[in-house]
Each structure stands twice: as C-alpha cells, then as structure tokens.
Amino acid sequence: MDIAIMKLRLRRQIGAVLIACVLSSQMFVAASAQWERIDPTNAAARSLSSDAREAAQLLGILPKVEKLIALKPTNNSGSLNDEQMALKIDVMDKVLGASLEVRMVAGRVDRELAWSYSGLNMLQAKRQKKLNLLTNLNFMQGGTLGVLSGPMFLHGLPKTGTTLLLIGSSVGLGLSTIALSQQRSGTKKVDGGTTVLADVFQMELPSSPAHQTEVINGYMNAVPPNATDGKTRNQKLVEGWKRGKYLRTDSEINLQKLSAYVPAGKDYRENIHLLQNRIRMLYDTQYTVEMLHAELLDLLRVTQ
Amino acid sequence: MIRRLSNILVAATLMLAAATAAHASAESDAKAFRDITLTPRSIPANEANGELREDAKEVAEVLDITNLVDRLRREKANYGNSREIQNIRLTCLWKLFTASEEVRQVVNECDYDLAQAQIALDGLMSKKQMMFFTLSTANFIQLGTLGIIKNVMGFSEVYHVAEREVAMAQFGTSIALAETNQLIGPTWSRKIDSRPTMLSHFFYENFKPKDNEVSYLWKFFNKPCPGFPDNLTRRQVLVRHWKDFGGMDIDNAKTVGKVTANITDVERENIKMLKKRVALLHDLQSHFEEFDASLYELHKAITN
Numbered sequence: 001m002d003i004a005i006m007k008l009r010l011r012r013q014i015g016a017v018l019i020a021c022v023l024s025s026q027m028f029v030a031a032s033a034q035w036e037r038i039d040p041t042n043a044a045a046r047s048l049s050s051d052a053r054e055a056a057q058l059l060g061i062l063p064k065v066e067k068l069i070a071l072k073p074t075n076n077s078g079s080l081n082d083e084q085m086a087l088k089i090d091v092m093d094k095v096l097g098a099s100l101e102v103r104m105v106a107g108r109v110d111r112e113l114a115w116s117y118s119g120l121n122m123l124q125a126k127r128q129k130k131l132n133l134l135t136n137l138n139f140m141q142g143g144t145l146g147v148l149s150g151p152m153f154l155h156g157l158p159k160t161g162t163t164l165l166l167i168g169s170s171v172g173l174g175l176s177t178i179a180l181s182q183q184r185s186g187t188k189k190v191d192g193g194t195t196v197l198a199d200v201f202q203m204e205l206p207s208s209p210a211h212q213t214e215v216i217n218g219y220m221n222a223v224p225p226n227a228t229d230g231k232t233r234n235q236k237l238v239e240g241w242k243r244g245k246y247l248r249t250d251s252e253i254n255l256q257k258l259s260a261y262v263p264a265g266k267d268y269r270e271n272i273h274l275l276q277n278r279i280r281m282l283y284d285t286q287y288t289v290e291m292l293h294a295e296l297l298d299l300l301r302v303t304q
Numbered sequence: 305m306i307r308r309l310s311n312i313l314v315a316a317t318l319m320l321a322a323a324t325a326a327h328a329s330a331e332s333d334a335k336a337f338r339d340i341t342l343t344p345r346s347i348p349a350n351e352a353n354g355e356l357r358e359d360a361k362e363v364a365e366v367l368d369i370t371n372l373v374d375r376l377r378r379e380k381a382n383y384g385n386s387r388e389i390q391n392i393r394l395t396c397l398w399k400l401f402t403a404s405e406e407v408r409q410v411v412n413e414c415d416y417d418l419a420q421a422q423i424a425l426d427g428l429m430s431k432k433q434m435m436f437f438t439l440s441t442a443n444f445i446q447l448g449t450l451g452i453i454k455n456v457m458g459f460s461e462v463y464h465v466a467e468r469e470v471a472m473a474q475f476g477t478s479i480a481l482a483e484t485n486q487l488i489g490p491t492w493s494r495k496i497d498s499r500p501t502m503l504s505h506f507f508y509e510n511f512k513p514k515d516n517e518v519s520y521l522w523k524f525f526n527k528p529c530p531g532f533p534d535n536l537t538r539r540q541v542l543v544r545h546w547k548d549f550g551g552m553d554i555d556n557a558k559t560v561g562k563v564t565a566n567i568t569d570v571e572r573e574n575i576k577m578l579k580k581r582v583a584l585l586h587d588l589q590s591h592f593e594e595f596d597a598s599l600y601e602l603h604k605a606i607t608n
Binding site for chain 2 (some may be wrong): 082083085086089090092093094096097099100101103104106107108110111113114117118121125132133135136137138139140142143144145146147149150151153154191192193210211
C-alpha cells in the first residue's frame with residue numbers, strides 16, 4: 001500500500017517537474033523573443049527605419065550612420081575607438097543642429113501665433129463690446145421713450161405718446177440692424193512681420209530670412225516616407241487647408257494676407273476670420289515641422 | 305497792436321512746432337520699443353569676411369566657449385578623429401544642449417503661467433457673459449410679462465391709467481436692467497490663486513530665478529541689448545517694450561502686481577489685467593525662444 005502511494009507521489013512529482021520544465025522552457029522562449037526585440041545589438045532592431053533614413057539623408061550623414069551601424073557589432077567591449085567616437089559625435093552634432101533648427105522655427109511660429117492671437121483677441125473684444133453696448137443702448141432708448149410716452153397718454157396727448165413709441169421702435173430696429181452688421185465687422189492693419197506660411201505657400205519674398213533653415217526647408221519640401229500620393233509635406237498642408245475651407249482661394253492677395261506679407265506700396269487689413277484661419281494654419285505648420293523630432297529620435301535610437 | 309499780435313502768433317507757432325517735434329520724437333522713441341528683437345542683427349559684410357555672425361558671437365561669449373569656437377572654425381574643414389578636437393566639439397555641443405534645455409525650462413514655466421491665466425480669464429469671461437445674457441433675458445421677460453398685463457388692461461377703459469403706469473414701470477425696469485448690465489461688465493474680478501508668474505522676474509529687480517547665477521539664458525537677459533540706448537539690459541528693454549507694446553503702466557505698483565500675479569501687492573485680478581498678462585506672457589515666451597535662433601547660428605558655425 002505504502003509502495004503504491006509512494007509510486008503515485010513519485011509519478012505526480014515527475015509530472016510536476018515535467019510541467020515546470022515545459023513552462024519554464026516556454027517562458028525562456030518568450031523571454032528570449034522579447035530580448036531579441038529590445039536588444040540594441042540585434043541587426044534587425046538596428047536597421048534604419050524609413051523615418052530615420054529620411055532624417056539621415058536630410059542631415060547629409062547617411063553614409064556615416066550606416067558606417068556607425070556596421071561598426072557597432074564588431075566591438076562588444078562597450079568602449080569606442082577613435083573612429084566610432086568621431087562618427088558618434090558627428091551624428092550627435094548634426095542631430096543637435098537639426099533639433100535646434102526645429103526649435104527655432106517652432107519658436108518663430110510661437111511668436112507669430114502670439115501676434116495673431118493678440119490681434120484676434122483685440123478685434124473680438126472690440127466686437128463684443130460694441131454688440132453689448134448696442135444691445136444695452138437699445139433697451140435704454142426703448143425704455144426712455146416708453147417712459148416718456150406714458151405721461152403723454154395720461155395727459156390727453158395720445159398722438160405724441162404714439163409718436164414717441166414709434167420713434168422708439170424705429171430706433172430699436174435701426175440699432176438691431178447695426179448690431180447684425182457688426183457681427184462681421186472689425187479689421188486691423190496687418191502687422192508683426194511675414195509669417196512662416198510664406199514658405200509653405202512658396203512665396204517669393206524680396207529679402208532673405210534672418211536665419212537660413214535648410215534642413216526644415218528640405219523636410220517640408222520632401223515627400224514623407226511611405227507616402228503613396230507623392231505629395232510633399234507643404235503640398236499636403238495646403239491640400240488639407242483647402243479641404244477644411246481654411247484656404248478658400250489661391251489668389252495672391254489672400255496668400256499674402258494670410259502670410260502677413262505686405263508688399264511695398266500696399267496697405268492690407270486683416271479681420272477676425274482671416275486671423276482665425278492663419279492661427280489654424282500656423283498650428284498645422286508648427287506640428288508638421290515638429291514631427292521632424294520623431295525622425296531625429298529614431299535616428300538617435302538606431303545609432304546609440 | 306498788429307505787430308504785437310503777429311509776434312504773439314509767431315511765438316505761438318514756434319512753440320507749437322517745438323512741442324510737435326518733441327512729441328514726434330517721444331513717439332518715435334516709444335515706437336522703437338514696440339516690435340523688438342533681442343538678438344543682434346546679422347551684418348552680411350562681416351560674415352562675408354569670414355567673421356562669426358553677431359548673434360552667434362554673443363552666444364559664444366555667454367557660453368564661455370569663444371576660444372573653442374574659434375579653434376573649431378579654424379579646423380572645421382576636416383575635424384578628423386583627433387581626441388582633442390572631439391573633446392572640444394563635445395564641450396561645445398554639451399553647452400549648446402544645456403542652453404537649449406534652459407530655454408525649454410523657461411518656456412515650460414511660461415506655458416504653465418499661460419495655462420493658469422487662461423483658465424482664470426475663461427472663468428471671468430464666462431461669468432461676465434452669463435451675467436450679460438441673464439440680465440438681457442430678464443429684460444425681455446419683464447418687457448414681455450408687463451407688456452401682456454398692460455395689453456390685457458387695454459381691453460377695458462377702466463384701467464387706462466393703470467395700463468400706462470404698468471407701461472412706465474416696464475420701460476423704467478428695462479432702463480435699470482440695461483444700465484446695470486453696462487456697469488457690471490467690467491467689475492468682475494477674482495482672488496489671485498496662482499504663483500507669481502515669470503513676468504515677476506522682469507518687473508521686480510530682486511525677484512530672481514533660482515538659477516540666475518548659473519543659467520546661460522539669464523546671463524543673456526542680464527546683458528546689454530545691442531541696438532538699444534543707454535546700455536539697457538535685455539530685461540530692461542523688455543519692460544520698456546511692454547510699456548509701449550502692451551500699454552503697461554510700469555510705474556503703478558498695483559498694476560504691476562496684478563499683471564505679474566504677485567500677491568504681496570494686491571489680492572484680486574480682473575479681466576483687463578488677465579488679458580494683459582496673457583499678452584505679455586506670450587510675448588515673453590517668444591523672446592525666450594529667440595535664444596534658440598542664436599544657439600542654432602552658433603551651432604551652424606562650428607558644424608562641418
């Protein structure tokens with residue numbers, strides 16, 4: 001009896017050990033698969049993604065990046081030889097430069113946004129103030145003429161009383177019409193300097209910009225990796241604005257107004273609608289420019 | 305008599321001309337601070353001679369790497385793999401990166417202050433707008449209610465006087481409500497519950513950021529700004545700019561306290577002050593970001 005129980009226990013133990021072995025081997029396989037995914041020395045993980053490749057091409061360092069990737073597996077000690085060190089610094093140098101360029105352009109857009117918001121808020125506040133004033137004025141004039149007409153009726157002058165009420169109604173109608181027309185009013189002189197939108201619209205400007213932005217220009221005029229329509233980032237932006245009705249016409253004057261570019265001898269004014277459209281376009285442009293950060297990050301990861 | 309009169313006229317004309325000239329000069333002086341850039345302008349002739357751009361030169365001084373930058377520019381054509389050059393490059397890149405991070409830090413602080421101000425402003429604006437609509441609606445309701453009562457009375461000759469009295473009460477109430485609406489609008493305010501904003505560092509000499517002594521960015525802002533009179537530092541130029549650009553009364557401690565959210569001076573903020581704070585913070589943020597452009601130009605000068 002005892003032997004039978006012992007055999008049963010032994011079988012159970014062997015079974016448990018076998019199950020544990022199978023489970024642990026499965027876990028090992030899973031863990032090693034995971035390790036393969038995150039191991040930076042793995043060749044697949046270290047191959048250039050399309051984004052990283054585009055960034056390397058824009059920065060003119062694709063050969064260096066490829067060389068750095070090729071050199072890495074030959075040295076497992078962790079220390080860098082002079083060549084690797086120089087290559088890494090070259091890559092870091094260019095990535096930092098591009099990152100600063102993105103920050104600079106994003107900063108410029110921030111400034112243009114601040115100007116646009118400042119103008120928009122001013123126009124909207126002015127409009128709201130006018131509308132509130134017109135509404136209150138309407139109540140006040142109606143009330144005053146109404147109060148004045150009361151005694152006329154009481155003192156046997158119904159014609160005068162009615163005339164006053166008639167005037168009140170007419171003025172009320174006039175003020176309401178003015179209020180309606182004010183809802184679409186309000187303009188200001190275009191100021192604050194030409195915005196980054198002039199570059200998106202590919203406008204010819206008389207003076208060169210204060211800072212040359214070759215990488216950003218190249219990035220914005222390039223077709224994104226894996227794009228099927230063959231359109232550049234700038235073209236895609238313009239297309240999106242047309243689809244969203246932010247850009248209703250391609251006329252030169254409209255593009256100049258949106259870019260806040262005033263040619264010599266002209267005097268442009270901007271309204272709330274135009275400022276709202278410009279703000280939307282500036283945000284879109286800033287977002288697109290800042291997407292270069294993601295490509296730079298990809299490049300840094302693949303060369304780390 | 306005629307001579308006297310003509311003398312008086314001539315004297316008056318001269319005085320008027322002098323006053324106009326003084327006013328015009330004061331106005332043009334004020335306008336000089338309206339739209340400003342805090343970085344020195346590029347001088348193409350010097351750059352054509354191989355000199356460093358003015359803005360890059362100044363940043364190299366601020367980062368204390370002028371000698372290293374000169375050395376790198378001499379050897380820019382071929383950096384090679386020399387450890388010494390790589391060390392110099394690393395030092396320069398390190399400092400550029402540190403300065404860039406400092407910009408990120410203060411921009412983040414500005415973003416936080418802007419978010420706080422926008423939330424407070426939205427709260428006050430919606431309260432103001434709600435009050436306007438409530439009072440306007442109340443006005444329509446009372447006009448409608450009393451109008452119905454009045455017109456019902458009109459069916460009977462007995463209530464002729466009462467009808468007119470009701471009408472007068474109706475119009476009187478309308479005036480009162482409209483006037484209340486007009487007066488109550490600008491009075492909305494709230495307790496300041498945010499920390500002193502980044503603007504405090506500019507309006508209060510003794511309110512210094514904690515990294516004032518070590519930060520390259522603050523060093524840059526404490527330096528005289530090229531192109532402005534009286535050796536004014538960038539901080540001082542910005543304060544003058546806000547006086548002209550934002551209509552800021554810099555001599556009024558209460559106004560400065562409200563705009564900077566410095567609760568040691570005042571305890572409540574209103575819509576006008578919050579709007580001003582938002583405008584100035586946006587402006588400050590964009591001026592902080594100007595530093596990015598100088599960093600970018602310096603980097604461009606040392607990269608190969």
